[in-house]
Amino acid sequence: MARVMNPYRALKNKHYRNFWSAQSISLIGTWIDTTLRGWVAVNLFSEDKAAGFIGLIAFLKGFPSVFFSPIAGVLIDWFGPKTILLYTQLLDAANAFFMAYLVWKGLLNPFFLLFLSLMMGITSGFYLPSRNTFISNIVPKDMLPNALALHSMIFNVARMVGPTIAGFVVELYGLEFGFIVNAISFLPLIVVLLLIPDNHAKIYGNVSFKKFFEDLMEGVRYVSTNSVLINTFVGLTMYSLFGMPFGMLMQAFVKSVVKSDILGYGLIMGMMGVGAFIGANIVASINPERLIKLREDFLLVVIGTSILIASIKPALTPYAAFLIGACQSSFFNITNSRTQLLSPSNMKGRTISLYSFVNNGGSPTGTFILGMLGNFVGIKNVYILSGLILLFFAISRLFLLVNLSKQPKNFQ
Known part of the structure; x- marks a missing residue:
């Protein structure tokens, strides 16, 4: 298999191409919404309270997945990812x-x-x-890492474009227009989901609370007995807790440390999106077998260092955001692809739900804790702390890996 491949090969699949296109529109709307909600929160409270409130919003938007992601995994394996995904989009559209x-x-x-x-x-x-399980259902297995990388790419392009659009929309038309744009952006995705065939073999007959609990525990046991997945999830936990808050608390950091406005925020998040787009393109060109063997700890070293640079030299925040975006998209593509490719088809919904459980639970929890801490010690010091923790963790894991490689293969 070639070491470098066409980074857009998954788009040859008609159903995936339609889903990818509609999702692109929806994600731009989502990032417009995220930007505007954060900016509303910043301006609802005084500067010393804004970071905590933004952290609380992030906590509420993410922490419920700690409870619902494992439940979702079982329901996905029972009723199919398309059904679950369609209902979530309808509810999110109503919310918007x-x-x-x-x-x-x-x-x-x-x-x-x-x-x-x-x-x-x-x-x-x-x-x-x-969403992730649905992608694995509409593309061949050898295309899955590429399809996930392309999805990461549009997520990060949306993160680049969305905040920038949001900044100009607020300046030209006001907040309400930006929220309306997000609401409308859900419609193409809902239409596409209705048109894509559902090839999942749904389980309706043997559905019970007992069966649900048994299937849930089966997924937990599978992950807990797989050392590769355990190590993957530990790294994911650390990054979700201490890396993701960099972007999620950025509104408060921009206002109190960078001393800029929503246009400055849009520029920084746009740079993060550009970096993520480049990182996703690089990862998308790597063949799956090589991709899942890459060490994501090197990426965490770069991310931790970049957070420290932004904290110490706020003027360099856009450049640090670029590096973090590139490494973050690569990190999630590697860990997500590894989780899916190491999971049997009848277990995929549950393993991916546990992946989402760690990511969605850790990210808002870290943002909430660090945001509240920022109210007392300042958002700049919180960024320094998170950067140091990531660096210590990643370097420790790499040091341990080097030491283990020096050990003799056999012991008497």
């Missing part, structure tokens, strides 16, 4: 339209912002595992 209505009527307040964030958190517990 309601948010647009509240802003339009001037009724938005902290309670509604937190409530709608919580609703998004619940649906996200079903969305990510169903």
Whole structure:
């Protein structure tokens, strides 16, 4: 198998191409929404309280997946990823339209912002595992890492384009127009999901609470007895807790440390998206067998160092964001592909749901804790702390790997 491959080969698949195109539109809307919600939160509270409130929003948008991702895994294996994914998109579209209505009527307040964030958190517990499993159902196995990389690519292009669009939309048309754009962006994806055939063999006959619990524990046992997946999940946990908050607390960092506005925020997140786009293209060109053997700890070293650079020299934040974006997209592609390719087809929904459980649970938890800590010690010091923790973890794992490689193969 060639070492370098066509990075866009999965788009030859008609169903995946349609899904990828519609998802691109939806993700741009989502990043517009994320940017505007964070900026609303920044301006609802004083500077010393904004980071904590943004962290609380991120917590509510992500932490419910800790409870719902494992449940989603069983339901995906039972009823199929397309069914679960379609319902999550319908609920998220309703959430987006309601948010647009509240802003339009001037009724938005902290309670509604937190409530709608919580609703998004619940649906996200079903969305990510169903989306990833759905992709694996519509592309051949040898195309799966490439398809996941292309999805990461559009996610990060959306992260690059969405905040930039949001900044100009606020300046030219006001907040309500940006939220309406997000609400409308769900419609193409819903239509495409209705048109793509559902080839999943649904399980309706043997559905019970006992069977649900048995299947759930079977997935947990599979992951807990696979040393490669355990190591993958440990690294994912650390990055979710201490790496992801870099972008999720960026509104507060931009306002209090970089001393800029929403356009400055859009530029920084845009640079992060450019880096992620380049990283995803590189990963997409690597053949699957080689990809899943790469050491993601090297990426964590670069990310930790970049966070420290941004903290110490705020003027360099856009460049640090570029490096973090490139490494982050590569990190998630490697760990996601490894998890899916090492999982049997009848277990894939559950293993991916546990992957989402760690990612979606760790990211909002870390953002919430670090955001609240930022209220007391300052957001700059929180960034320094998270960068140091990531560096220590990654270097420790690499040092351990080197030491183990020096040990004799056999022991008497």
